[in-house]
Structures are given as structure tokens and as C-alpha cells.
Amino acid sequence: MTDRPPLAVLSGVRVLSFTQFLLGPSGVQFLADLGADVVKIEPPGGRLRERNWSGANLYLNGVSAFFLAAHRNQRSLTLDLKHPEGQEIARRLVERADVLVQNFRPGVMTRLGLDWEQARAINPRLIYVSASGYGEKSPYRDRPGQDLLMQAISGLASISGRAGQPPTAVGTAAIDQHGASLLAVGVLAALLERARTGQGLHVEVSMLRAALDLQIEIATYVLNGARLEKSATPLASTFHPPPYGLYETSDGYLALSMSPLAALRDALDLPALEPYTTVRWPFESREEVARLIEPVIRTRSTAEWLEHLLPRGIWAAPVLTLPETFADPAVQAAEPVEEIDHPVAGRVRLLRFPLELSSGRATIRRPPPMPGEHTEEILRQCGYADDAIRRLRDASVV
Numbered sequence: 001m002t003d004r005p006p007l008a009v010l011s012g013v014r015v016l017s018f019t020q021f022l023l024g025p026s027g028v029q030f031l032a033d034l035g036a037d038v039v040k041i042e043p044p045g046g047r048l049r050e051r052n053w054s055g056a057n058l059y060l061n062g063v064s065a066f067f068l069a070a071h072r073n074q075r076s077l078t079l080d081l082k083h084p085e086g087q088e089i090a091r092r093l094v095e096r097a098d099v100l101v102q103n104f105r106p107g108v109m110t111r112l113g114l115d116w117e118q119a120r121a122i123n124p125r126l127i128y129v130s131a132s133g134y135g136e137k138s139p140y141r142d143r144p145g146q147d148l149l150m151q152a153i154s155g156l157a158s159i160s161g162r163a164g165q166p167p168t169a170v171g172t173a174a175i176d177q178h179g180a181s182l183l184a185v186g187v188l189a190a191l192l193e194r195a196r197t198g199q200g201l202h203v204e205v206s207m208l209r210a211a212l213d214l215q216i217e218i219a220t221y222v223l224n225g226a227r228l229e230k231s232a233t234p235l236a237s238t239f240h241p242p243p244y245g246l247y248e249t250s251d252g253y254l255a256l257s258m259s260p261l262a263a264l265r266d267a268l269d270l271p272a273l274e275p276y277t278t279v280r281w282p283f284e285s286r287e288e289v290a291r292l293i294e295p296v297i298r299t300r301s302t303a304e305w306l307e308h309l310l311p312r313g314i315w316a317a318p319v320l321t322l323p324e325t326f327a328d329p330a331v332q333a334a335e336p337v338e339e340i341d342h343p344v345a346g347r348v349r350l351l352r353f354p355l356e357l358s359s360g361r362a363t364i365r366r367p368p369p370m371p372g373e374h375t376e377e378i379l380r381q382c383g384y385a386d387d388a389i390r391r392l393r394d395a396s397v398v
Helices: 023-033 065-069 084-096 116-122 147-153 174-197 207-213 216-223 261-268 271-276 283-297 302-312 322-327 329-334 375-381 386-394
Strands: 014-018 037-042 074-078 099-102 127-132 202-206 245-248 253-256 316-318 337-342 346-351
Touching: 014 023, 014 084, 023 037, 023 074, 023 099, 023 127, 023 174, 037 084, 065 346, 074 375, 084 116, 084 375, 099 174, 116 127, 127 174, 147 174, 147 207, 174 202, 174 207, 202 207, 207 216, 245 283, 253 283, 253 302, 261 271, 261 283, 261 302, 271 283, 302 316, 322 329, 375 386
Parallel strands: 014 037, 014 099, 037 074, 099 127, 127 202
Antiparallel strands: 245 253, 253 316, 337 346
């Protein structure tokens, strides 16, 4: 643990979150972790999709684990945005906000009277973030933007796995989370620009661009003429030299990265590698090298290979399952997990903000909120009196 104060680099920055699914909420959560005051706008009655779906059908005392993953350090305001008074409340919030983030399909915010042009007319200093699947001007703008679909269309699903196998999807929502990181970077850049100019900005984030950015290395090779093919061996990419891959051991798998083949020849006591050591990175011979290494690695356990290879300067690592990962000493030393008490879900373990700053430590100041938990508090800050709030509740506006 640490005695550093809570991270507060965005203290005083007010963020409105009109977000759904994962990319938008997770991107906003980064801002909340940095100290921003984030207000999550959601429909009354607990109808928010994130509260009613969870991967692996995992609910903690009825609370969606999916919702818990991306809503810490935020306040919840329930609001019927189709109701004229609900839209009026939203406009009043926009007047006071520094940042608005929305990832509805293109056109939804226009119908609600809250698109970029209408919002900046209310607040010229507003930073307005639009996140979508393909971009607001894309010919695919009305298609659903979802992680697996983006892995397919961006080429990401095609580059993993072995030759002769079908395309292989990444086993997590990598595009959503990278898009969330880009969203947070865009907001931070816009805050700096506004500090110089005094004017708000429109920031656009698309899942398609995030998916392509994840492939920045291989895309550069392909765009400039490389002809890359998957291998039938354990090699783990289409463009690295050998032994770069995941090799079966006697009890699991071992990752071997880019170690000079002369060093690997000696470490494996494998004279057959000698002809390939004259070239530092023999890309053209990568399949032959992998086939020579493969049977040797199967002769020992993963732990035995690590004990043998690491002192000899070979870049190697065990292939762990997620439970094994969280039990690993290096992961535990990084302290990536924080336990909190949720009023309904009970004891919950969540991943912390993934950066460390010397000015403070990102902590979970607020557990993920219950639906509308902070509605009255937020409305009072907007100038609504108690009798007005009661009337809005009675009319199901909030």
C-alpha cells in the first residue's frame, strides 16, 4: 500500500457521461480515477443496459459485474431524456460542465437536442466527445459498433492463430478498452487546448480507428509492401523472427521472445540451430527454426525451462491463466486490484487505474453507484429546490 494522497489531477473538472456498453463508460472511468467529478446519466427505473447484462452471467447479489467494472468514482443521475423537462435538466447540466462524453449511435444526440452544435451553443467552453463504431461521417455510421465486429472488419481477427486455422478473435474486449484509453487521451489534450484558447473542442473517437491503431506495427508493414503469412508452427505472429512464439512444455506452455539464436543454441544445447546463427534475425528461416525448437521445449516443464533459460539471458515467460496471473508475485507487487464494499454487491475486487503518478494514488473514492443514487444531490447543485425535485420524481422525469 501507499501513504500518497488520492489522485486529484482532474479535481474540479465536471464530466457528463451519456455513455453505454464498455468503451464510453471505461473511458469516463479513467477521468473519474484522475479526480474528475463524473455524473452518469441513465434512464429511470434501473433500465440501463450495463446493469442488466454481465459476462459469464455474473451478478454479485444481483449487481452486474459488468457494471461494476466501469463505473467506480462516479455519481448517478436518472433522467428521462425523451421528456421535455428531462432535456431541460440536461441542458442545465451542460451549462456547468467541462466535458460531455457520449457514445450513442450517430444522430441520437441530435434528436435529443444535445449534439455538438447545440451543446456548444449552450456552453462555448464545453469539450464534447463523440465515440462511435465507425465515425460520424462513415458510410457504416448506422451499423452496430461492437468489439467482435470491429475485430472482424479491421483485420485483427485474421492475424492470430496458426496457418490453416480459422480467424481467431482476441479473448477480451481489446478494442473497447484501447478506444477508452484514446478517449481519455483526447479529453486531456482538449483540456490543455482549451486552457490556451478558452474555447471548447469536439473530440471524435471511433472503434474502427482504435482497432487499426492496435495494429500499428503490422499495418505499417502491410501498407509498405510486406507479404505476411501465418505459420503452422508455434510462432505467434506473422512478422517477428524466430523463436517468437508459444511452445508446449511437458506441463504447459512457454513464451519465447526474440533472443539471438546463438544464445538459444547454447541454452538449449541444440547444435542444429548453428546454420541459422550467421544471421542475427533470420526471418526467412523462422519456420525451420521453430520446428527444431518445438520438440526440445516439450522435454521439460515450464518451471524447469524458466530456471534454465532466464539466467542465460533468454527472453522467456510462462503462459499463465488469469487466476495464475493474479497469484504471480510480479502482479501482486504491482497492486492492480483494490477491494471495496458495495452497499448491495458486498465485497468486490476491481482493477485499479493503470497509471501511477507521484502526486497521488488513484483510489476508489466512490463505489459504482446504484441507479439514480445521486439524483437529488446533483439536481440541488443545478439549482432545483426540494419541491421541484419531488415533482420531477412524481412525473418520472428522474
